[in-house]
Amino acid sequence: MTLLSLSDLSVTLRNRPVFSGLSLEIAEREVVGLIGPNGAGKTSLMRAALGLIPAQGQSSLATLTPEQRAKAAAWMPQAREIAWPVKVEDLVALGRLPHGDRASAPVEAAIAKMGLGPLRKRRATNLSGGEQARALIARALSQETPLLMADEPTAGLDPAHQIATMEVFRDLAAEGRGVLLSLHDIGLAARHCTRLVMLAEGQLLADGSPEEVLTDALLARGFGITAYHAQTPDGPVFQPMGRAR
Known part of the structure; x- marks a missing residue:
């Protein structure tokens, strides 16, 4: 089932084209x-897909009413x-607003999935950045x-919580849901994503499995880097090494 x-799709911000002609499911x-x-x-x-900024082209989510969209997609901005200063448990409960219940x-x-049990009664404004x-x-x-x-959901998290968060997203997918994440940590992306979409040069440069997208040629073209990558018994390892010459 297609969720998005x-x-x-094309976006221009402050008279500067950001990307154009992008199609994705x-x-x-x-x-x-x-x-x-x-x-x-x-x-x-992602913001254009949700109808939060002007765009040309079509997005299945942007055509929905705000009420319908809130039940179709959850959004965590950067x-x-x-x-x-609400309690953590009350902050988490705000996610139920689109459903009209608690x-x-x-x-x-x-709360359990994100390991927040010990923090549930604390004021959310008193948490560290990673805890928030x-x-x-x-x-x-x-x-x-x-x-x-x-x-960027893993930005600011320590390594253990980065991995735990990505495992939560994998579990969601296994339950039949879909997840779209922007990530700067390509190592996490290689290990935990079922599919990667590379944006560069104002276009969708590559779309496929991590093995198909994280090639030497595409990394040099999209990021200007070289990288070490290998398959291990514990899964793929990916480490940027230097700037492409």
């Missing part, structure tokens, strides 16, 4: 990593400001939407 369909049971250099348009793509089971499941990120991911999880979209 983009057709010939996200299906259930996928963890799609959106990768690319700074300024390639990863955030703009900015993680928590304005009010059902406890999804909230408790989200985990609380906001939990809020998105409690929304229980078919599609979860997150912009």
Whole structure:
């Protein structure tokens, strides 16, 4: 089942073309990593897909009403400001607003998945940056939407919580949901995403499995880097090594 369909999508911001002619589909049971250099348009793509910024072309989510969209896709933006000193458990429960309830089971499941049990009674504004990120991911999880979209969800997390968070996303996909993430850590993307989409040069440069996208040629063209990659008994290892010559 297709959860997001983009057709010939183009975005121009401040009179500067960001990308053009982009077509993409996200299906259930996928963890799609959106990768690319700074300024390639990863955030703009997700915001345009949600109808949050002007765009040309078609997005299946942008055509929905706000109420319908809130039940179809959960969104975690890159900015993680928590304005009010609410308890962590109350912040997570805000994910239930589109459903008009405070059902406890999804909230408790989200708190457990993100390891927030010991923090649930603390004021969210008193948490560290990484803890706040985990609380906001939990809020998105409690929304229980078919599609979860997150912009740099692992930024600011320590390595253990980065891995745990990516494992949560893989579990969501295994349950039949879909996940679209923008990521700068290509090593995490290679290990945990079922599919990668590379944005560069104002276009969708590559779309496929991590093995198909993280080739020497595409890494040099899209990021200007060389990298070491290998298959191990514990899964793929990917490490940027230097700038491409």
